Amino acid sequence: MRCVIARFPFELTRGGVLESMKGIKPEPVAGESVLIGRRHYPVKQVGQVITRQDRRDFSAGEVLRAMTALGFTCRAVPKAEPLQVLSPLQHASAMLGTPVAV
Numbered sequence: 001m002r003c004v005i006a007r008f009p010f011e012l013t014r015g016g017v018l019e020s021m022k023g024i025k026p027e028p029v030a031g032e033s034v035l036i037g038r039r040h041y042p043v044k045q046v047g048q049v050i051t052r053q054d055r056r057d058f059s060a061g062e063v064l065r066a067m068t069a070l071g072f073t074c075r076a077v078p079k080a081e082p083l084q085v086l087s088p089l090q091h092a093s094a095m096l097g098t099p100v101a102v
Helices: 014-021 043-051 060-069 088-096
Strands: 002-005 008-011 033-036 039-042 073-075
Touching: 002 060, 008 043, 014 033, 014 043, 033 043, 033 060, 039 043, 043 060, 060 073
Parallel strands: none
Antiparallel strands: 002 008, 033 039, 033 073
């Protein structure tokens, strides 16, 4: 399958990606990831291995599109829940703690 990553065309196949990633130790995943075989690889690591380009030259979205089109399972970053903003009175009360019943 022809994929364009960092303005360069690549002829990628599922088998070719599996072969390229064979023997590569996955880095810790902090963002989007791709499941290749039984391992989760960071998207940027996969892109660097299959394109032999610097990670700054392509976006994670380009690699995610290509890996999804080849049938690999991709996981996005889970969205964090918004933090509750406390008023100054609530913040002071929380710092003092709850009163103890006597």
